[in-house]
Amino acid sequence: MAAADQAAAVRRALESSGWARGSRLALLDFDVTTYSDDPAVLELVDALYGAVLAPGVGHHVLSLGRASDGERAGVVVALDGVPIVRTTAPSIAFAHLVFEANQQALLATSGVVLHAAAAVLGKVAVVLPGRMGAGKSTLVAGLAAAGAGYLTDEIVALAPENGCVRPYPKPVSLGIPPPELDGITRGAPAGASEYFTGVLVPAHALPGGVGSPTPPGLVVLPTYEPDAPVAVQRLDPVESVVALAEHAFHLEQPGGLRALAEAFRDVPCYRLTGGSLPGAVNAVHELTGRAVASA
Amino acid sequence: MTSIACAPGARPRARGLEEAVGVDGEVLVAAAGEVHVLTPTAALLWECCDGEATVAELSAEVAEVFDQEQEQVLSEVVVLVGELEQRGLVVLEGSGQGPREPALLAPSASCASCGEGPGFEATVHVELGSVVASIGADATTARAIERAFGGRVVERAEATGPPLYGIVLPEARSGARSTPLARLHRGEEVLCTSRDPGRIVRALAAQLAIHALPARAVRLDSLVVGRAGRAVLVPVPPRRSAFLRRLAAVGCCAADVPSACVDPAPSAYALVGAAQLALDLTSLLEVAAARRLLDGEPPALPWGNYEIVAVATSGDPSPASVLAELVPLRHGAGDSEAAAAVPVLLELLDAVPILTAHDLDGIAGILT
Incomplete structure (x- = not known):
């Protein structure tokens, strides 16, 4: 059975079981429609992913619904009919749905792809690569709260035709948001249902809105260090490529490293450490100004 | 990474040469999920690994080009090729590896x-x-x-x-x-x-x-x-x-x-x-x-x-x-x-x- 036929058959199976079709999400090159037997799940998806909704029906099916787990009532999350998790905790199931959507966006998108956040400042995209916990989501939220256009907090993909950072405005995932972000987290649907206990800020709720495709003009690698003063260090060209490669996907594909090095050849790259969000936001603004001036 | 010297009789063949990228005079190459930075000398040696010449023969050429003692060069080249092999940048031909086990x-x-x-x-x-x-x-x-x-x-x-x-x-x-x-x-x-x-x-x-x-x-x-x-x-x-x-x-x-x-x-x-x-x-x-x-x-x-x-x-x-x-x-x-x-x-x-x-x-x- 071809993939498209299989997805159609899964959709028919869910619809014949009384499950409701939710929105189509355009997550970079991952094109998916959500399904659930609980309208609250689909409403939550719409509230969080409002910036990536698309008309029509997607190529894939991401579903979350009640199913028996042995003798207990449970929740199953599945992609194209294949269960990803079976759990009795709805909040764990929804967290898996959000994680899976992101993973599939990553797997489906080719070319230069980085584990990074990004925002538009002026006419350039600031790319913030970092491991989990480095502070990239908090920093991009801080930039967005100060009016920058939000592009993504997780995956930076460059458009092959022009090298611009493609918007991937998934909800910003903030573990424990600092008080400086109270303004943007207040409206988030945190703890609003049994499915959701974290803090996810929808992109459309950010003051700067969603940015347009923009060429990268600055790379900042943040490292959150509590109570440490904000410090920046410029990397030389070799260090820059190595640092970017640490956060790059698809490097094993032919020409992967060459494409990465070419895409960021003239883009200044810095490491930024510190524990102050306002200080880090100021530093990024200052570095952006320098980068634009030298360009 | 602990360096393991290879045998002087091994015939190294470079892998991923076409994927190498020059940046600021150094050569970068991605292999086994990592990016490796090769110095100009290491890059030159890597490019010479054609699967035909032995490590000893490569050492002799390097010694001649750089006018160095052949024994000294060999001791360094066996380590360097061993490192390249560990990083997946060369395969050693004729090393007696059998077919892959299930x-x-x-x-x-x-x-x-x-x-x-x-x-x-x-x-x-x-x-x-x-x-x-x-x-x-x-x-x-x-x-x-x-x-x-x-x-x-x-x-x-x-x-x-x-x-x-x-x-x-x-x-x-x-x-x-x-x-x-x-x-x-x-x-x-x-x-x-x-x-x-x-x-x-x-x-x-x-x-x-x-x-x-x-x-x-x-x-x-x-x-x-x-x-x-x-x-x-x-x-x-x-x-x-x-x-x-x-x-x-x-x-x-x-x-x-x-x-x-x-x-x-x-x-x-x-x-x-x-x-x-x-x-x-x-x-x-x-x-x-x-x-x-x-x-x-x-x-x-x-x-x-x-x-x-x-x-x-x-x-x-x-x-x-x-x-x-x-x-x-x-x-x-x-x-x-x-x-x-x-x-x-x-x-x-x-x-x-x-x-x-x-x-x-x-x-x-x-x-x-």
């Missing part, structure tokens, strides 16, 4: 709360097509496993960690108030228990057969319940022994393992047992018979092929419930086994009714 199946990652699983006196490795599975057992049972698997038994020189499967056939202890049940483990998980060790022996064989299915067959998370050549696929019940007794009361029985192997063509059949492995279980069943505890367990479904006439769910009898309960949980994004199960199950749903697993009279009825 992959050894590993238990899934352990969690702290699960403990380490049982310990075993001996481990037997058996080849199952393109993979090798390890089986832990006591010494007597391990010898019987070796006889049963004959030519499929393979030696593994490297340390392989805990076995993927473990079979425990407890000795009957005279005077003891109770003896532990015979059981089959997969890693830390207990797949089956029984008072009849023979049942566990058959379950081991059937479980191993899952790794050597016909190409078009798929595995489902399901118990095969059957009678007279017909079968219903039922979600694995949490209290299996009670379920088996209730099944026996309506004249049905179930397969030994909590997995259904389904061959979709020409019509869907459940493959019960391990016929494809062509094993001689006589010696293993003799060990099991000597350790038999008590009678009284319902009989297992005999090995064979059973036409699938229905599927069942423990929730509402809907296609969504069938998919949610019977398709195996995905292990990683590239799990093709779980993905392959979906179209087979969807086609099956077009052909057979969905029953409720609690309705054993209904299941027995459709099997008649």
Whole structure:
């Protein structure tokens, strides 16, 4: 059975079981429609992913619904009919749905792809690569709260035709948001249902809105260090490529490293450490100004 | 990375030359998930690794070009080529590496709360097509496993960690108030228990057969319940022994393992047992018979092929419930086994009714 036929058959199976079709999400090159037997799940998806909704029906099916787990009532999350998790905790199931959507966006998108956040400042995209916990989501939220256009907090993909950072405005995932972000987290649907206990800020709720495709003009690698003063260090060209490669996907594909090095050849790259969000936001603004001036 | 010198007679061949990128006078190359920065000298040597010249010959050329002592250069080049080989940037031709061994199946990652699983006196490795599975057992049972698997038994020189499967056939202890049940483990998980060790022996064989299915067959998370050549696929019940007794009361029985192997063509059949492995279980069943505890367990479904006439769910009898309960949980994004199960199950749903697993009279009825 071809993939498209299989997805159609899964959709028919869910619809014949009384499950409701939710929105189509355009997550970079991952094109998916959500399904659930609980309208609250689909409403939550719409509230969080409002910036990536698309008309029509997607190529894939991401579903979350009640199913028996042995003798207990449970929740199953599945992609194209294949269960990803079976759990009795709805909040764990929804967290898996959000994680899976992101993973599939990553797997489906080719070319230069980085584990990074990004925002538009002026006419350039600031790319913030970092491991989990480095502070990239908090920093991009801080930039967005100060009016920058939000592009993504997780995956930076460059458009092959022009090298611009493609918007991937998934909800910003903030573990424990600092008080400086109270303004943007207040409206988030945190703890609003049994499915959701974290803090996810929808992109459309950010003051700067969603940015347009923009060429990268600055790379900042943040490292959150509590109570440490904000410090920046410029990397030389070799260090820059190595640092970017640490956060790059698809490097094993032919020409992967060459494409990465070419895409960021003239883009200044810095490491930024510190524990102050306002200080880090100021530093990024200052570095952006320098980068634009030298360009 | 600890440097390992290669042999001067090795013939290194560079890998990934076409992927190298020059940045600021240095050469960068991605290999084995890392980016390596090569100095100009290392890059030059790497580019000269053509699979023809030996390391000693390359050293002689370098010594001549740079006007250096050949012995000194050789001592550095053997280390450098050794490092390149460790990083996956060269392969050493003629190094005597044989054909790749079948992959050894590993238990899934352990969690702290699960403990380490049982310990075993001996481990037997058996080849199952393109993979090798390890089986832990006591010494007597391990010898019987070796006889049963004959030519499929393979030696593994490297340390392989805990076995993927473990079979425990407890000795009957005279005077003891109770003896532990015979059981089959997969890693830390207990797949089956029984008072009849023979049942566990058959379950081991059937479980191993899952790794050597016909190409078009798929595995489902399901118990095969059957009678007279017909079968219903039922979600694995949490209290299996009670379920088996209730099944026996309506004249049905179930397969030994909590997995259904389904061959979709020409019509869907459940493959019960391990016929494809062509094993001689006589010696293993003799060990099991000597350790038999008590009678009284319902009989297992005999090995064979059973036409699938229905599927069942423990929730509402809907296609969504069938998919949610019977398709195996995905292990990683590239799990093709779980993905392959979906179209087979969807086609099956077009052909057979969905029953409720609690309705054993209904299941027995459709099997008649």
